[in-house]
Amino acid sequence: MRTFPNLGIGLGLRIPHYEAIFSQWPPVDWFEIISENFMVEGGKPLETLRRIKEHYPVVQHGVNLAIGSPTPLDFSYLKKLKALTKITDTPWLSDHLCWGRLPGAHFHDLLPLPYTEETIAYVSERARIVQDFLEVPFALENLSSYASFRQDQMPEWEFYRRIIEQADIYMMLDVNNIFVSSQNHGFDPDTYLQYIPMERVLQVHIAGHRKMEGYLLDTHDHPVCDAVWDLYRKVYLATGGVSTLLEWDDHIPSFEETWEEACKAKQFQQSLHQELVNTCQNAR
DSSP states (O other): OOOOOOEEEEEEOGGGHHHHHHHHHHOOOOEEGGGGGGOSSSHHHHHHHHHHTTTOEEEEEEEOOTTTTTSSOOEEEEEEHHHHHHHHHSSSSSEESSSSEEETTEEEEEEOOOOOOOHHHHHHHHHHHHHHHSSSEEEEEOOSSSSOTTTTOOOOOHHHHHHHHTTOOOEEEEEEHHHHHHHHOOOOOOHHTSSOOOGGGGEEEEEOOOOOSSEEEOSOOSOOOOOHHHHHHHHHHTTOOEEEOOOOOOOOOOOHHHHHHHHHHHHHHHHHHHHHHHHHHHHO
């Protein structure tokens, strides 16, 4: 099993923050980009990306692969995605465990899959092909969940793990999504974590959510809550330290406010690192 660097606390690269970043060059550990925003031939997006790349590590995260869709893999899309990896030098690449296409239609949404043996076999084979084609470690992210299928044959954590292991790929573990789904479906999030092969987790997302009437909604527009921080602590210690992205994608605050939240996350991560060091020393 490959090992991956712990890049620290990253931020999503968002247009409202460009001016602050380019004028201040703040000490952000790394930036995550939405791959599709930069899959173009030249122009301002790639010029911006190259400026960022001169100062920070860049990691690619996609939203349009829709790997579970009942349509052939789009190799035109994958060729553009692979070309972008040559520009970013991304240490890995991720997208979502979802579907979003039908023949002749692309819904531009992250739609959930049924947790069945058939789906596992189908998605695993496609994920293996994607990783082989891209020649970059490939990870799938767990969704937040609001409904279940009658044909589900297993819990989400078993479904997720089996796809990752059968495809021999990696996990981009969204801790907030685990918490949101646990509240919406009434399961213990610790049970979910017990089934995760932590050696395959190469990146983590943490974010805020919104409390709706009768359910939680993954909105990426609030600070991370205490319960998610607690889950993150367990994941971080179990992985031995993992690259972590603080997500904020809606009602985006100023860069200064976002950076303040990132600094809190950085301090928390540093305390966890010290906890790991103390644990190792006590084990000697």
